[in-house]
Amino acid sequence: MSATGCRGPAWAVIAGGGTGGHIYPGLAVAEALADAGRAELHFVVSRRRLDSEVVAAAGFAATGICARGFQRRIAAANLRAACALACGVWQCWGVLARTSPKVVLAQGGYVSAACAIAARLRGVPVVVLEANAVAGAANRLSARWAKACATAFDGTALAGAVRTGLPVRAAIARMHPDSPQGTAGGEARSAARAALGVAESRRLVLVTGGSQGSRRLNAAVDGACALLEDRSEVTVRHLVGQAGANQAPSPPSEDPHRGLHYQRLAYEHDMPAALAAADLVVSRAGGSALAESAAAGRAAVVVPMAGASADHQVANAAALAAAGAAVVIPESELNGQRLATEITDILGDPARLEAMQAAAARFAQPDAAGRVAALLIAAAGERSLP
Template structure:
């Protein structure tokens, strides 16, 4: 029997990246499988899914407001249109299973699947689940979570489905050689302790400002820095800063190469970042995004408590913190090695395979 999968989860990289990793894993296992994704024209999926060879159908965004607002009054009509579009997609592909990753397009997918009697598999990326996946988990045959302890009914810890470049690096038998190669590729010194700084594809202005101001302290300690500033953003460096040792790039096309070069990573604590760093055994200085419902802080807490990194609030990231916590860590090979081992103890390399197992089991339950 040819496997037929409807995928639901778009809008942000946090939903689209694990969706693509899972779909790629299933396609490797089932080369003749059929896939269709629910998405919106405005979401990242409109570009990323076709680039990887996956078709998607547009469904209306269905925001689930947490408090009274205009969106609350628009909800019934949006929901009806969304569920109708999702039901047509289920029928179009003859779906054996609906796999949801949260976000605005997941709710119509879950509701349509329930009404059609199609098994549901939910994957929740954050340690504090969103509204869509809390709803989907009520009806799911299997609920997978990236972090242990995520409060969802019947949750199974599978870890995060990771892109193939990250899993390949995690399994590299000679990471030391790869580190030297990566640093050479990036124009860095193969032997200096290396800090990777990133605020994601859009950058983080506060991180840019604080780290740029601390460049002399880092370089005086013998450290070199690779800093992804974000497109359209810059890092202000004093005229005397050696730009061959404090390297600023707007964007890193090959993040796996940057990870391979790094001893320590300073950045946000989105679920994908925490999952990638722990899979690679990289300690992190986590600066949670200061908006949302606190999920980024929750994502990093367990790793940090075990010694796999440092957690600092956005408002508390300043020059004094960098000098007192980041510079000493980078200057102590033993402390870095211990933090790396602690981070690796949380890492999951095969999250896509574990989730694919649940998808196959759910699809098989229908036959």
Template sequence: MAERSLEVAIAAGGTAGHINPALALAEELRDRGHHVRFFGQTSKLEGRLVPEAGFELVPVVVSGFDRSRPWTLATSLYRMRRAQSQIARLFSAEGAPDVAVGFGAYVEMALLNCCHRLGVPYLLHEQNSVPGLANKALAPHAARVCISVPAARDVFEREGRGAREVVLTGNPVRRSVVAASREEGRAALGVEDGETMLLVFGGSLGAAHINEGVCRLKDELLSREGLVVVHSTGADGFDETVTALALTPDEQLRWRVMPYITNMGQALAASDLVLSRAGASSIAEIAAVGAPSVLVPYPHATADHQTTNARFLVDAGAAVLVADSAIDTPEFTGALLGLLDDPARREAMREAARGLGQSRAAAALADQVEAVALS
């Protein structure tokens, strides 16, 4: 427990990959007796997720600069300055926070630039192996830069952050994921104790090729006695996947197709093997529950950062990496079916994933927040 209750401002927005780690930190800080307030855009995803989690969201209106449309720069700068002025007036009226944390989205710049001008220390958290533009721009004045995977360290140190200021905390995962149990997950999904469960999901981008590859293996997968496939197709790929699989009523009992999974923590905890993309949040959640995985990085991610993300688990012996270009080759088939047929190897991968300590990332990041605020 910290020496006193802190007032913490958090900026996170745009995508679940930014927002969910921020909410995981906020939950940890709230449990430690601190007050947390978010800054973000009500029209974006944070406008729903933050209030649902029980936290206040201060509206901030900003817009990014599109290099292909130079005329957007003026609007972007105007909105940024206006947002900074609004935040400064709020702090003047209600008091500035003790510390602020940004999670990499463009919206963080209004809050953190304002904090810098007022002398309020701030931290950055980077979820990906390849840092985003906002975090790189704000790094020179950050009291601490916290990273999810070791590969991000070199980038920030090239930006002028000293080795002591870049701290590996891991990527915070929400309590609903960390606390999920295999028994509860299997009960929710209707999977029996003795069955082997393959969980398939593609994330918010690029699920189509994974869906196609798994559909191609339908007969080989269903030929394995006791195998159950839980397949989240993504909203855009649901109808196409259902048509491609053409499951009979009996097959539908063993192959559950859905557009999305509402409780990913339970699904991961219930699984014996995961097939997914390698987004930062997916990597963090897979590691936190200790699920063995076959990772197929999205090939069009910026600077191929999903491949670097995947290396975090692969190098630890917790995952197998297959390139997207190999989905239609024997390499993909052998990797997936080989692990389904090898429970001993899957168990070794599970222990390797747990050994990464990802389930403690929220606490590690909260420790850094307290250290900066109370130093």
């Protein structure tokens, strides 16, 4: 069933925003709910323009609210964050009053915390979706009154946690080898490469630091590309994000016929195609990035962000590495030489690359969106459609 936006009464409100990792899992759940006959959905997001644009492109209505993260220390900024949270709760109260949902999905972050608090005050059931191995503060709060807590990893410390896996977009879930609508074959890969301008003869390394980007990762990629400039069998598709959008590119070559082929983009508007075309993914260790690369069955080199809340990216990366699907580079060890070495070693060993890809597919939960949708339907006191 195709998804349709809801500007009146909604069956569910899906809350989360500020990063792609707090948007795309909710969109995947929305697709599953629409397929289950519950397409009247409304999103609550941050005021970041990209949030509303991504949700609108998927066919759903969204309301942007006040949201600001708290500092993990005594700071004047926390007073502003508290005021923003109170404002956000008030705005969410209005959204819930207008849409009268049967259930709220809280995806983590302070957008979802505001909506979960408003839902608690209005008596609307809440289901928590935690993307990381270590739960964030917002979800730890919301879990206190949630009907259910869906997690991406085993062992996440939330009351009543059920590992569903992290939902990914349907177009990515279909790449999984076990998908009945599988698009992981050579024909889909060839079509994706043609669309991206990548030759069939090349190995494609997809690099992403998330929608906001990572200056540290971008610098390491520039250094690695300089060392790999003679590798005519490799293409690097580098998504620099907001952090690198205004930086002058420094590729060794943008010529697809000479040496390393380098593509530089601020944002990838067709991530399913990019993953379909890729052989290896280099990324941060956010839950959404890892879930998407695993669902697509792609080997990964992951660089956990140092200083992330409760070191959740370190825990995420460790889980994927333990499954045999990833190599981890600590941020303190990240530089062009180390990154170039890891890329060369993996791409230069076809058996190892294939084993990592198979391990990624085993780690993935391609039916996660349906599992989370089932929890929402149960929390709303309804039965799933046959």
